Amino acid sequence: MNLQVIGLGYDLAGIVVLGGFAIFRMVNEVAAQSGTYWDYNPELMKALSYARIDTTTGTVFLVMGFSLQIASLIGVTTNQWGICLLMGGLVLAVLLYLVWLRRVLSKWLIASARKRIKEEDEARERERVKRNAAEQGELGT
Numbered sequence: 001m002n003l004q005v006i007g008l009g010y011d012l013a014g015i016v017v018l019g020g021f022a023i024f025r026m027v028n029e030v031a032a033q034s035g036t037y038w039d040y041n042p043e044l045m046k047a048l049s050y051a052r053i054d055t056t057t058g059t060v061f062l063v064m065g066f067s068l069q070i071a072s073l074i075g076v077t078t079n080q081w082g083i084c085l086l087m088g089g090l091v092l093a094v095l096l097y098l099v100w101l102r103r104v105l106s107k108w109l110i111a112s113a114r115k116r117i118k119e120e121d122e123a124r125e126r127e128r129v130k131r132n133a134a135e136q137g138e139l140g141t
Contacts, residue, residue, distance in 0.1 A: 003076060006086045007068030013094055014061030017054055040117055042110075049109040050102065057097050 032043040068086070078086070 003068045003072035003078060003086075006083065006090070007065040007072065009087070009090055010061050010065030010068060012065075013090060014058045014065060016058075017061060017094075017097065018058030021050065021054060040114075045110055045113055046106065049106040049113070052109065053102055053105055057101060061093070 029043070029047075033041065033047045035041065035043070
């Protein structure tokens with residue numbers, strides 16, 4: 001097994017990460033994401049968080065795969081331990097993505113987005129109150 005074959009494995013993982021969850025999305029998930037909600041759409045926020053994680057992770061896998069293929073083409077070789085390390089790294093990275101990255105990081109992204117929405121709403125409310133006070137001051141004079 002050479003680096004080109006391992007690179008193809010990384011590329012395959014990248015393609016699955018980029019498109020796998022989108023391909024198998026259920027109709028009710030799409031309906032929830034496209035619905036209209038008061039304030040913000042939590043399902044859309046979750047889907048966008050997943051998309052950001054999937055895109056970043058899939059791109060990293062693809063870059064790694066292409067890099068390994070290019071390394072093989074320019075003559076870089078490795079021994080059996082290097083191949084085991086690269087294959088183990090791929091398996092570990094895919095498991096880490098499925099078990100931890102997609103779940104934990106998406107929760108952090110959603111909480112961060114909710115905080116930003118709340119801060120923007122509060123800033124708009126302060127601006128509205130300030131504008132109303134200015135208008136009341138103009139009417140009183």
